[in-house]
Amino acid sequence: xxxxxxxxxxxxxxxxxxxxxxxxxxxxxxxxxxxxxxxxxxxxxxxxxxxxxxxxxxxxxxxxxxxxxxxxxxxxxxxxxxxxxxxxxxxxxxxxxxxxxxxxxxxxxxxxxxxxxxxxxxxxxxxxxxxxxxxxxxxxxxxxxxxxxxxxxxxxxxxxxxxxxxxxxxxxxxxxxxxxxxxxxxxxxxxxxxxxxxxxxxxxxxxxxxxxxxxxxxxxxxxxxxxxxxxxxxxxxxxxxxxxxxxxxxxxxxxxxxxxxxxxxxxxxxxxxxxxxxxxxxxxxxxxxxxxxxxxxxxxxxxxxxxxxxxxxxxxxxxxxxxxxxxxxxxxxxxxxxxxxxxxxxxxxxxxxxxxxxxxxxxxxxxxxxxxxxxxxxxxxxxxxxxxxxx
Ligand code: SOE
Numbered sequence: 001x002x003x004x005x006x007x008x009x010x011x012x013x014x015x016x017x018x019x020x021x022x023x024x025x026x027x028x029x030x031x032x033x034x035x036x037x038x039x040x041x042x043x044x045x046x047x048x049x050x051x052x053x054x055x056x057x058x059x060x061x062x063x064x065x066x067x068x069x070x071x072x073x074x075x076x077x078x079x080x081x082x083x084x085x086x087x088x089x090x091x092x093x094x095x096x097x098x099x100x101x102x103x104x105x106x107x108x109x110x111x112x113x114x115x116x117x118x119x120x121x122x123x124x125x126x127x128x129x130x131x132x133x134x135x136x137x138x139x140x141x142x143x144x145x146x147x148x149x150x151x152x153x154x155x156x157x158x159x160x161x162x163x164x165x166x167x168x169x170x171x172x173x174x175x176x177x178x179x180x181x182x183x184x185x186x187x188x189x190x191x192x193x194x195x196x197x198x199x200x201x202x203x204x205x206x207x208x209x210x211x212x213x214x215x216x217x218x219x220x221x222x223x224x225x226x227x228x229x230x231x232x233x234x235x236x237x238x239x240x241x242x243x244x245x246x247x248x249x250x251x252x253x254x255x256x257x258x259x260x261x262x263x264x265x266x267x268x269x270x271x272x273x274x275x276x277x278x279x280x281x282x283x284x285x286x287x288x289x290x291x292x293x294x295x296x297x298x299x300x301x302x303x304x305x306x307x308x309x310x311x312x313x314x315x316x317x318x319x320x321x322x323x324x325x326x327x328x329x330x331x332x333x334x335x336x337x338x339x340x341x342x343x344x345x346x347x348x349x350x351x352x353x354x355x356x357x358x359x360x361x362x363x364x365x366x367x368x369x370x371x372x373x374x375x376x377x378x379x380x381x382x383x384x385x386x387x388x389x390x391x
Contacts, residue, residue: 001034009080035075038058041061090115101129103133103198128354142326148283153286156260164279179222204262215378221244224243301317
């Protein structure tokens with residue numbers, strides 16, 4: 001059994017999610033190589049050391065450049081804010097390390113293009129890169145994609161997607177990196193809109209080629225965060241001074257798809273009071289419909305229009321059977337999976353692809369495609385017109 005020695009850069013919310021995935025994957029799945037949690041890296045040496053201890057890493061470092069130069073590291077897992085994804089990923093690929101990078105791939109299309117070009121060059125030498133759109137690996141989502149591909153709902157007419165959160169409804173929630181354009185690129189659009197762009201393209205197999213959108217920032221100034229006060233999403237503790245919010249709080253957009261006359265309607269917001277992490281996707285086709293809500297993530301709803309009208313209706317499929325994607329490795333039927341399992345499945349698929357010398361998905365090219373959609377939505381909002389998504 002070979003080892004796959006991992007270095008993780010960043011150790012906040014995503015770092016914790018990725019750490020549990022690296023630890024858990026080989027315990028529940030048969031893997032061709034065993035992940036080794038070699039080194040965790042963060043900007044502050046003491047905090048990185050504490051996180052390494054808590055999250056199960058052998059060593060810690062405060063210098064990502066020296067980490068990616070190490071001979072005893074095979075994979076670099078990037079869990080930092082978007083403004084450093086490009087620099088770290090390009091350098092890691094050039095150093096011959098496989099890369100997993102958190103979503104969205106980058107803060108701009110230009111950076112995403114550079115990353116995608118670096119990934120293409122690296123692939124020629126057998127070095128692989130993947131972007132972490134983890135919700136693809138929720139079993140109900142993976143099943144939805146299978147059912148669409150099998151033609152169970154026929155031709156797709158409507159793609160309806162919402163990603164609803166409410167963690168900054170309170171105007172006193174302080175500023176954090178997710179509310180800074182320089183660090184995050186955009187707000188709800190890139191953070192959670194990126195997920196529903198990726199998910200709907202993944203489930204339907206359709207590529208968005210035109211968009212019309214509007215972005216809104218409801219709360220334009222917020223308290224400056226007090227030092228060392230960040231909660232899971234950077235939302236606790238504030239000082240008395242205030243600073244500008246430089247990203248969108250919410251994004252709505254319409255979309256058209258290449259080679260299809262399907263209509264897409266999308267909403268990504270951090271202001272859906274009461275909704276915590278509601279990723280709602282409904283696909284209406286000529287022969288049926290599918291509906292998913294992450295707040296009930298073990299369920300996929302299916303409507304089959306060929307059934308007799310008197311008994312037809314949305315059926316709740318409890319996606320916990322061994323026949324369902326990824327589920328056989330876990331618990332008996334009905335016992336359910338959670339948020340963290342998507343990250344474990346991501347590691348499982350990554351390790352299989354890398355060990356087999358294959359391209360893991362989603363590739364950086366797919367990450368770039370999402371970035372192009374996001375940019376077109378921003379342009380549309382500024383210009384107040386439809387915008388093509390340029391390949
Ligand atoms: C914060 O909005 C966030 O953590 C996103 O950054 C993640 O991608 C999503 O999984 C949950 O919400």
